[in-house]
Amino acid sequence: MNIARPNLIPGYPHFLHGGDYNPDQWLKSPEVIDEDFRLMPLAGCNMFSVGIFAWTTYEPSEGKYRFDWLDSIMDRMAAAGNRVVLATPSGAKPAWLSQKYPEIRRVNRQGLREPYSDRHNHCWTSPVYREKVHSINEQLATRYKGHPALGMWHLSNEYGGTCYCDLCLASFHAWLEDRYKTLDALNDAWWTGFWSHTYTDFSQINPRDDAVDGLLVDWLRFHNWQLIDFMKAEMVPLRAITPDVPCTTNFMGLHYENWYSEIGKHIDLIADDQYPAYDGDSPNLVRDAVGISFKDDLYRNILPGKPWMLMESCPESPQWRHPMRIKQPGLHLAEMIQAVAHGAEGTCYFQWRKGRGGMEKLHGAVVDHVQHENTRAFQGVAEVGAALKTIEPALGSTVQAEVAFLFDWESRWALGSTNGPDIVGWGSGVNYEEGVIDHYQAFWELGVPVDVLRPEDAFEKYRVVVAPRLFMMHPGFAERVRAYVADGGTVVFDLFSGIVDSTNRCFLGGWPGDGLRGVFGVWLEEFDGLHKGQTKQCLSEGAMLPSAFSARHHCGIVHLEGAEALGTYGESFYAGHPVATRHRFGSGNAFYWAAHVEVDAYRSFYAALVAELGIAGTLPEAPPLGVLASKRSGSEGEFLFLINFSGESQAVAVGEGWSSLVGPAPVEGTANLARFETAVLRR
Numbered sequence: 001m002n003i004a005r006p007n008l009i010p011g012y013p014h015f016l017h018g019g020d021y022n023p024d025q026w027l028k029s030p031e032v033i034d035e036d037f038r039l040m041p042l043a044g045c046n047m048f049s050v051g052i053f054a055w056t057t058y059e060p061s062e063g064k065y066r067f068d069w070l071d072s073i074m075d076r077m078a079a080a081g082n083r084v085v086l087a088t089p090s091g092a093k094p095a096w097l098s099q100k101y102p103e104i105r106r107v108n109r110q111g112l113r114e115p116y117s118d119r120h121n122h123c124w125t126s127p128v129y130r131e132k133v134h135s136i137n138e139q140l141a142t143r144y145k146g147h148p149a150l151g152m153w154h155l156s157n158e159y160g161g162t163c164y165c166d167l168c169l170a171s172f173h174a175w176l177e178d179r180y181k182t183l184d185a186l187n188d189a190w191w192t193g194f195w196s197h198t199y200t201d202f203s204q205i206n207p208r209d210d211a212v213d214g215l216l217v218d219w220l221r222f223h224n225w226q227l228i229d230f231m232k233a234e235m236v237p238l239r240a241i242t243p244d245v246p247c248t249t250n251f252m253g254l255h256y257e258n259w260y261s262e263i264g265k266h267i268d269l270i271a272d273d274q275y276p277a278y279d280g281d282s283p284n285l286v287r288d289a290v291g292i293s294f295k296d297d298l299y300r301n302i303l304p305g306k307p308w309m310l311m312e313s314c315p316e317s318p319q320w321r322h323p324m325r326i327k328q329p330g331l332h333l334a335e336m337i338q339a340v341a342h343g344a345e346g347t348c349y350f351q352w353r354k355g356r357g358g359m360e361k362l363h364g365a366v367v368d369h370v371q372h373e374n375t376r377a378f379q380g381v382a383e384v385g386a387a388l389k390t391i392e393p394a395l396g397s398t399v400q401a402e403v404a405f406l407f408d409w410e411s412r413w414a415l416g417s418t419n420g421p422d423i424v425g426w427g428s429g430v431n432y433e434e435g436v437i438d439h440y441q442a443f444w445e446l447g448v449p450v451d452v453l454r455p456e457d458a459f460e461k462y463r464v465v466v467a468p469r470l471f472m473m474h475p476g477f478a479e480r481v482r483a484y485v486a487d488g489g490t491v492v493f494d495l496f497s498g499i500v501d502s503t504n505r506c507f508l509g510g511w512p513g514d515g516l517r518g519v520f521g522v523w524l525e526e527f528d529g530l531h532k533g534q535t536k537q538c539l540s541e542g543a544m545l546p547s548a549f550s551a552r553h554h555c556g557i558v559h560l561e562g563a564e565a566l567g568t569y570g571e572s573f574y575a576g577h578p579v580a581t582r583h584r585f586g587s588g589n590a591f592y593w594a595a596h597v598e599v600d601a602y603r604s605f606y607a608a609l610v611a612e613l614g615i616a617g618t619l620p621e622a623p624p625l626g627v628l629a630s631k632r633s634g635s636e637g638e639f640l641f642l643i644n645f646s647g648e649s650q651a652v653a654v655g656e657g658w659s660s661l662v663g664p665a666p667v668e669g670t671a672n673l674a675r676f677e678t679a680v681l682r683r
Contacts, residue, residue: 005345074149411470642673
């Protein structure tokens, strides 16, 4: 059943297209602002984020406000039929505020109060800062309540960072006491007898102590609680004064510290800052595209039934990319339509116009320093704007998936905080992401749609649940997996799934733990970490895997306890041990990967699995390697998105009944895509 979603901006049925606009930086050049309003419709732009870093312009001194310039911008936007995503300015505080109230400046990991510098450098806990943020937000909400240009609120900018001041540490200790109630419970959960770390008072707990990995995970949990608490405080005057205006904030992809699948539950829609900066000469282009698709599928599912958008991207190259590569023809349209293919309903940029100075004066923008529309970047943005207008019937349509992936920030933190199997990416979760996305790439290459969920989300409706690297098991999760498989579901784990409990303590009784050893029919005895570039040959025991393939990064030694081997190691002292297994449990199947293997092997396995279960792909057959195929369905029909990331021309069999909205029309059921070309078809 296709259920239409609401629009990003209530009552504004258009794909949003525009970007960060900083007229406050050009108030001494009104002719530049006039030129902006001439250029906006030429680029096909209809939405602009305003005021993100404008606090000093709003409030040049304490309690003295100046909004006349913003009044003019808001009125001109309304007259042009555009919408404004009006930002709260807490992401960059004024120098006068920092000077007068030093407590609002963060204390760094070394215990030193930071000077006024950079941005995102406020204390999350400071009552003074919260009061000042509330005051400026209240001023904005009161002044622009009911304004026809006001489309949504943009909360701060890329929330992030850590403060170790006394206020924040006291808040952390109170959070721990609320979570664990007693020191005995905390000491037990963190296994603090190690290195004599048993605490006798909550005030003794230092989040900068890397010896206790349970502490490291809880500090990241607290960071996100603190961030959410600050964000909710920001919204208080906005919710009270403009209750019908949605609130969002811009996320940063799969940023390690920020638990976006949790933060997102507290806002009205999801917005991301996406900077793949696709390099047409890179041998990793397809892999980069796979990673972006994975992130997009995750963002689509944080708030089910609601649309999401790109708040920032770049039509050229971000100035912090090294090397700064300009985008080859076709890749900018591909990047924007890729997000739409995965459910986005807005594609916007940082920024509209390049500034003349500062750290980002060379950052790609819609309007270059030459200040006219006759640039490749501007014309590329106009091409996207025209494409979004053409595919507007797809608004509200959704991606339908029968496969769920579980992506767990807490497992990522637990694995990244554990000094051991993830040592290559210790403290970053690098191996967590790579392990999950290797499995996902197989589905991407097969053209099989996927929803990316968190473990606590309902997964029972899906035919297949894939949970590699699900290092941490939360209370009740194993029972849900057991019931799901027994009732006919199919689940996939790997050697790093089911290792620790919710406090990062290892399970006793063998892995996968928490009672799942019987569900998967295996016992994992040991991990073997391989050298960089080292592989181990593996051999198939049946039709689901290639006859020979390679394991890399990590190999696990497992013993069969009712499962059957789908493949075995072909070398080393563990030759003959299973590398992949299947256990028929109840009415379902539990698959287990004992090693991290090459993507080709995953693709072979999942191709056989979806064929066995009768799960349909987006196309009649798998697309050529390197071609993204995604489909959205809604009340206005089906919409097929094809993007050729392969670097060479490809013929894609799409079947009959499709007409072209963007790109080449199919001929006799085949869409022929040039290098980096995009097609959007409708049926």
